[in-house]
Amino acid sequence: MAKSSLDKKFDQIRKREEEKTFSTKKRSRIVNKFLNNRLAVLGLIIFTIIILASIFAPLLSPYDPMRVDLRSMRQPPSFDHWFGTDSTGRDVFTRVLFGGRVSIFIGLGSAILSAVVGIAVGCYAGYKGGWIDVIALRISEIFMSFPQIILVLLLVSITGQSLFNLMAIFILTGWGGMYRLARARMLSLREEEYVQALRSFGLSTFTICYKHMLPNALSPIMVNITLSTAMFILTEAGLSFLGLGVPLNIPTWGNILNVAQDILILQNYWWMWGPVGIVISVFVLCVNFIGDGLRDSTDPSQQG
């Protein structure tokens, strides 16, 4: 009897399986789903470009972001100065590149560190429950109810402006959200039977909650890290624009924007604030796209 084409196909598959050349696992389903999301991929590409450009800023620009050049003040964009120069003759393009380093470091750093604190507290308290959980919950509520800007004002007036202070405030006010997310996941995970099974072996609380349960709670937290990165970058820009954030001599995206407080500059010298505003918006947009993509791809209830 002649074999149909379908039979032949199956024979081939079986043969490959027997020879073990059949690669069962190339990419995980999550990666595949993420790569199918065009906006997320676009976001990831631009995100990578901006980060790489910031890291390799000295290679991309011949200028020093801090060097004052009084002979070339307030020049409009040209081949020498792509984004023009500012009131003290510094190259704006160079300053945007170098500013990215600090801004992204603050955004990503604060988001990751506050996630570390939030997860560490949330996992343990959520799994253990009882009075530890109650106390942690109340403390997080206190920190979350405190307005960020007041804290910044307080700390700036006491210790003066610094990068470290700003990040410390971001972490203090930001860990609460991460903590609640981690706690909520742990509360539902601890009823799963595999956790009960681990407990029936008498494994230690640390092994159970950080090694075995945490990986299952991580996907919403990853999404939240990206989204709060974007939020922290915007907050940094806002605070620096007001002159409360990073000290003005360090170039950050917010500090570059700071010059736009002057109505003269806002009206006549668009290149001093326009391009950096666009870079901030694009970067934040990209991070949000990545966050959306991650959320969709790690959500097991969504198919396709």
Add this chain to the structure above:
Amino acid sequence: MKKEILKLRGVKVHFPVQAGVFNRVVGHVLAVDGVDLDIFRGEVLGLAGESGCGKTTLGKAILRLVEPTDGEVKYISQDDDETELTSLEKKDMDPFRKKLQIVFQDPHSSLNPSFTIFGSLQDPLKKFGIKSKEERRKIIGDLLEAVNMRREYMDRYPHEFSGGQRQRIGIVRALCLEPELIVCDEAVSALDVSIQAQVLKLLMQLKKEKNLTYLFITHDLSVTEYLCDRIAVMYLGRIVELCDSEDLYNNTLHPYSEALISAIPVADLDKQTKRIVLEGDVPSPVNPPKGCPFHPRCPKATDICKTEVPTLKKYSTNGNEHYASCHLIDLPEIS
């Protein structure tokens, strides 16, 4: 000569019910309310009852996954050393965790989705002193083969398996420390009937090979009939009947057991069975009815049932011990 492995004496598990602004305790759910039970080495003891009667809670209380409120759980080792488990410190419990294990009901939540089978099974082995990775792989591989699965499966993730396969992996996990008693908490209820038979057969085969004792928790009396040496029937946190499984089906003493048995489908068209349909739901375990807890639903209830709580009394049927708690049994009680 039958030797006990576990002795339960007056085991109670009460969960507080909180209400109001200040989380005041307004009452207790009497999930398990005074259970006396002996489990003998090498037997299969069925624990039957409808949903919410406390059978799972009792199983978990034995392993201290749920802390018993009151009562004693005594473990008797092969050298007749008695240890009271409920009063032990967490640390001192470890050697007994090795002896008592559990197989869970839901095959879909009983395995960690982000670890391979080996990954989630190796930590318990590590904890109980099997240091080398090769040795751990060998133990798990051997057990996988013992439950008719391939050795290579240990490097796969849970989502690659079917429900029956997962349940067999759950059995591997329970077996990996060579326990003496396994609590099977509705171990086959979530499976297809054909797979149920397969897993049950496997459990019986493993019992013979490894000298296991099972506490088989189920709501399905048709399963227990073929499996168990003795059956305990639970109602509202108490044992109402306890006897050899044959006697339960042929010489039923308690009206509740009668109703349960009449609900088993019979594969014979000509055979007419009298169905005893119980009315209403299980009463709330927060405030159980006065007198016999079964009296509001009992077809035979009399006045004494409404006032006096019956105790578990010993009778004899077919020359075997037969315990039941009902006022209406007209057999001579033996002491």
